[in-house]
Amino acid sequence: IKGTLGNCSGGTTPWGTILSGEENFNGYFVSPGTSASDKRYGLTSSSTARKWELDDPRFDTRNAGYENETNRFGWIVEV
Numbered sequence: 001i002k003g004t005l006g007n008c009s010g011g012t013t014p015w016g017t018i019l020s021g022e023e024n025f026n027g028y029f030v031s032p033g034t035s036a037s038d039k040r041y042g043l044t045s046s047s048t049a050r051k052w053e054l055d056d057p058r059f060d061t062r063n064a065g066y067e068n069e070t071n072r073f074g075w076i077v078e079v
Contacts, residue, residue, distance in 0.1 A: 002058075004077050018079045025073035028052050031061040041070060 005028065010020035030053045031043040038044075045062070047053070053060035058069045 002072065004075075005073065007077060013078070020077050020079070022074050022077065025070070028073075029059050029061055029070050031070065037070070041074075043070065 004020075004022055006022050006024045007020040008023045010018055012018055026041040026043055027048060028050055029043055030045060030048060031038045033039070033044040043061070048059075057063045058066045061067050061069055
C-alpha cells in the first residue's frame with residue numbers, strides 16, 4: 001500500500017477504530033478514458049488540474065505498469 005489520498009469525513013466504529021472514505025481520487029489521474037471503469041470514474045486523457053501525473057508516473061495510467069493504479073483508491077479506510 002502506498003498510502004491514501006482525498007480522505008474525507010469519518011467516524012468511529014463501536015470497537016474504537018476510525019473509518020474514513022477516500023473521495024475525488026479520480027481528479028488525480030490521467031488515463032486513456034476508454035475502458036468501462038475509466039468512464040465510470042470520469043477519467044480522461046486530459047491533464048488534471050493538480051498535474052500530479054507530471055511528477056509521478058503512477059498518476060498517468062497510460063504508463064506501462066500503472067494501468068490499474070486507480071483501483072488502489074476510492075476505498076473506505078479503517079485506522
